Amino acid sequence: MSPKNYTLxxxxxxxxxxxxxxxxxxxxDGEVVTLIQRYPFHGPVIxxxxxxxxxxxxxxxxxxxxx
Amino acid sequence: MEIALIGNPNTGKTTLFNSLTxxxxxxGNWTGVTVEKKMGQLKNAAAKLIxxxxxxxxxxxxxxxxxxxxxxLENRPDLILNVTxxxxxxxxxxxxxxxxEFGQPMILNLNMIDDLKRQGVAFDFATLSARLGCPVMATNxxxxxxxxxxxxxxxxxxxxxEPLVLDYPPMVKEAIRQASQxxxxxxxxxxxxxRWLAIQYMNxxxxxxxxxxxxxxxxxxxxxxxxxxxxxxxKIFNTRLDFIEDTxxxxxxxxxDQQPREFSNQVDKVITNPILxxxxxxxxxxxxFKLSFDWVxxxxxxxxxxxxxxxxxxxxxxxxxxxxxxxxxRSLVVNGLIAGVGGVLVFVPQxxxxxxxxxxxxxxxxxxxAALVTDxxxxxxxxxxxxxxxxxxxxxxxVTGIMAARTIEQPKERLVTTLxxxxxxxxxxLPIYGLVVAAFFPKHQALIVxxxxxxxxxxxxAVAKGYQLFFHTSDSSxxxxxxxxxxxxxLDVIWHSTWDKSKGFVHKAGTVIFAGTVLIWLMSSxxxxxxxxxxxxxxxxxxxxxxxxxxxxxxxxxxEIISALFTGVLAKEVITSSMMVMFHSANQAALIGALGSxxxxxAAYALLAFILLYSPCFATLGTIKQETGSTKWxxxxxxxxLLIGYGVSMLIYVGGTLLLG
Numbered sequence: 001m002s003p004k005n006y007t008l009x010x011x012x013x014x015x016x017x018x019x020x021x022x023x024x025x026x027x028x029d030g031e032v033v034t035l036i037q038r039y040p041f042h043g044p045v046i047x048x049x050x051x052x053x054x055x056x057x058x059x060x061x062x063x064x065x066x067x
Numbered sequence: 068m069e070i071a072l073i074g075n076p077n078t079g080k081t082t083l084f085n086s087l088t089x090x091x092x093x094x095g096n097w098t099g100v101t102v103e104k105k106m107g108q109l110k111n112a113a114a115k116l117i118x119x120x121x122x123x124x125x126x127x128x129x130x131x132x133x134x135x136x137x138x139x140l141e142n143r144p145d146l147i148l149n150v151t152x153x154x155x156x157x158x159x160x161x162x163x164x165x166x167x168e169f170g171q172p173m174i175l176n177l178n179m180i181d182d183l184k185r186q187g188v189a190f191d192f193a194t195l196s197a198r199l200g201c202p203v204m205a206t207n208x209x210x211x212x213x214x215x216x217x218x219x220x221x222x223x224x225x226x227x228x229e230p231l232v233l234d235y236p237p238m239v240k241e242a243i244r245q246a247s248q249x250x251x252x253x254x255x256x257x258x259x260x261x262r263w264l265a266i267q268y269m270n271x272x273x274x275x276x277x278x279x280x281x282x283x284x285x286x287x288x289x290x291x292x293x294x295x296x297x298x299x300x301x302k303i304f305n306t307r308l309d310f311i312e313d314t315x316x317x318x319x320x321x322x323x324d325q326q327p328r329e330f331s332n333q334v335d336k337v338i339t340n341p342i343l344x345x346x347x348x349x350x351x352x353x354x355x356f357k358l359s360f361d362w363v364x365x366x367x368x369x370x371x372x373x374x375x376x377x378x379x380x381x382x383x384x385x386x387x388x389x390x391x392x393x394x395x396x397r398s399l400v401v402n403g404l405i406a407g408v409g410g411v412l413v414f415v416p417q418x419x420x421x422x423x424x425x426x427x428x429x430x431x432x433x434x435x436x437a438a439l440v441t442d443x444x445x446x447x448x449x450x451x452x453x454x455x456x457x458x459x460x461x462x463x464x465x466v467t468g469i470m471a472a473r474t475i476e477q478p479k480e481r482l483v484t485t486l487x488x489x490x491x492x493x494x495x496x497l498p499i500y501g502l503v504v505a506a507f508f509p510k511h512q513a514l515i516v517x518x519x520x521x522x523x524x525x526x527x528x529a530v531a532k533g534y535q536l537f538f539h540t541s542d543s544s545x546x547x548x549x550x551x552x553x554x555x556x557x558l559d560v561i562w563h564s565t566w567d568k569s570k571g572f573v574h575k576a577g578t579v580i581f582a583g584t585v586l587i588w589l590m591s592s593x594x595x596x597x598x599x600x601x602x603x604x605x606x607x608x609x610x611x612x613x614x615x616x617x618x619x620x621x622x623x624x625x626x627e628i629i630s631a632l633f634t635g636v637l638a639k640e641v642i643t644s645s646m647m648v649m650f651h652s653a654n655q656a657a658l659i660g661a662l663g664s665x666x667x668x669x670a671a672y673a674l675l676a677f678i679l680l681y682s683p684c685f686a687t688l689g690t691i692k693q694e695t696g697s698t699k700w701x702x703x704x705x706x707x708x709l710l711i712g713y714g715v716s717m718l719i720y721v722g723g724t725l726l727l728g
Contacts (some may be wrong), residue, residue: 015545017128017476017477017545018545018547020124020126020128021123021128021476021545021547022547023161023304024124024158024161025123025158025547025549026155026157026158028308037339037341038341039341039344039443040341040342040443041443043341043442043443043446044442044443044452044546046335046339046439046550050155050157050158051154051155051182052154052155052550053331053335053549053550054547054548054549055435055438055439055442055452055546055547055548055550056546056547056548057442057451057544057546057547060547
């Protein structure tokens with residue numbers, strides 16, 4: 001798949017512990033990330049932001065990216 | 068002087084610790100390698116260095132993250148070395164600000180400085196230092212760059228530093244002022260401590276909130292609802308983020324065009340491929356087992372066994388005879404200690420190979436990818452990929468596996484991971500597997516051992532599914548994993564890490580296994596009529612024979628095996644030494660011959676399954692109690708293991724006998 005950029009929003013819809021971890025890793029409202037990899041059957045996704053790659057659940061990514 | 072190392076995970080903190088100290092700690096490229104704080108002596112100085120677990124902030128989500136906050140609440144280090152990944156400075160500085168607010172002298176270390184250069188960026192250290200109020204130093208710990216200068220800076224007596232004061236919104240500032248004034252006045256706190264406590268309390272730091280409740284700090288407790296209703300934590304976070312962005316903008320200098328992390332990206336195209344990722348994961352583990360049991364570990368073990376049971380045992384026997392030792396003493400030393408303890412020690416090469424492979428995976432950065440490729444699978448049983456890492460570490464030792472479960476954010480997932488960890492086949496079970504497969508499956512040793520490991524995984528996953536239905540864990544999982552850059556493993560790091568993991572096994576050979584061997588020798592050499600040369604009249608025989616009807620449905624027809632299984636609860640390694648003593652075998656070959664004469668391959672495989680599942684060892688049971696804080700869960704784990712071990716083993720024996728005859 002070719003990488004595609006997404007702007008992250010809707011952090012208020014994310015459960016508290018997950019939100020804290022997203023903040024810990026530098027993912028904030030308005031941050032632009034690149035989607036690097038999707039896994040089948042709505043498995044985790046890999047995103048890249050600020051020279052780091054992060055894996056997260058598809059459900060969380062879909063909420064933040066408005067998919 | 069006490070220096071604390073504090074930093075985010077994957078900043079090379081433990082590698083730095085190893086470079087700065089004369090003794091070492093285990094290094095890994097996976098969050099949670101330092102599950103408790105570790106201590107070392109600083110080179111060329113009397114100072115001690117404390118390596119704390121990697122944390123993203125002082126507001127903990129996991130149990131291992133709580134260690135750092137608790138350390139700061141209970142200790143006052145003379146100096147804090149804040150290790151950051153220079154290439155990820157923006158998010159690393161969130162923790163830096165919390166530590167600077169704490170007020171103790173601090174050195175900011177920009178480690179992995181080469182990663183920053185590769186991004187085509189540099190920072191003006193004078194600007195960073197002025198804004199943060201502390202010295203800034205660069206290193207690249209993997210290549211030893213900058214280590215000498217950092218060591219020299221740490222040796223010096225640190226100068227006093229004023230705590231960092233951020234420009235929080237007026238309502239937060241006023242609340243901090245009121246709370247800290249009251250804490251200073253009514254509770255005798257220092258101004259800086261009171262201020263830090265108040266900020267952490269407002270920021271929903273659960274360790275600080277527990278501390279405040281315990282100390283009954285009324286100025287904070289009485290305002291809890293107000294702080295939360297006004298979302299003080301969000302305001303604090305936004306202020307910190309603004310400060311970091313301003314600081315980095317002021318300090319940033321562009322060097323050249325950036326170079327992407329080409330090596331890691333290329334490797335990841337294959338390793339984390341959606342289709343290939345899981346098969347590659349399985350292949351890697353097959354390779355590890357082939358190395359440990361077929362190609363490297365077993366041949367060396369065989370050499371060691373022929374030396375211990377041959378020239379060494381004979382020489383000691385001759386020496387004792389020449390010295391006029393009593394036959395009972397000679398029997399204890401030759402048939403008991405050398406056969407028993409030696410019989411376990413010969414498996415050190417296999418265990419060493421297995422641990423070396425796990426250390427390479429940890430140091431290379433693969434463990435995070437293993438969590439990623441197994442996440443979808445783990446989701447089906449209400450866990451996430453992060454739970455897979457403690458389970459893999461459990462292959463080495465269930466105790467360290469359970470400790471590594473501390474990195475899991477969700478308490479129920481942590482509990483389930485802890486409870487299923489004992490089903491993972493630890494290295495202590497290897498000696499007995501080695502004996503049984505050599506006796507019954509000489510041509511397929513690695514495959515049979517691998518199948519037992521897989522059986523452990525399948526049982527663990529099935530039990531986890533049961534817990535998922537009971538606990539309803541599926542919706543609240545936190546799975547966010549940083550994928551660090553790959554590193555070519557460093558030989559000294561792998562050596563230290565492998566030795567750290569293996570030394571427990573060698574140490575146990577001199578303590579628990581030694582004691583267990585003496586105990587089992589006493590039980591098999593003494594009976595109701597005193598010392599006996601016929602083990603069939605011994606106490607061990609009485610115990611084994613009494614339980615024989617119960618275990619006959621599993622294909623266990625000899626009391627010697629039952630007595631040996633009993634001692635396995637003490638430590639799994641003891642099963643092998645007990646069997647050596649029970650069967651009066653001088654070496655592996657003799658025991659293999661004895662076992663082969665009265666068991667079928669199906670019964671042998673059922674025995675392997677029973678040994679895998681029947682009970683966690685004492686140390687694991689103790690760790691379950693410690694980590695769950697409950698004797699009930701410990702007893703539950705023991706009962707469930709016994710039931711599952713009995714059931715699975717009987718199924719294999721009965722089913723296998725019906726099918727194969």
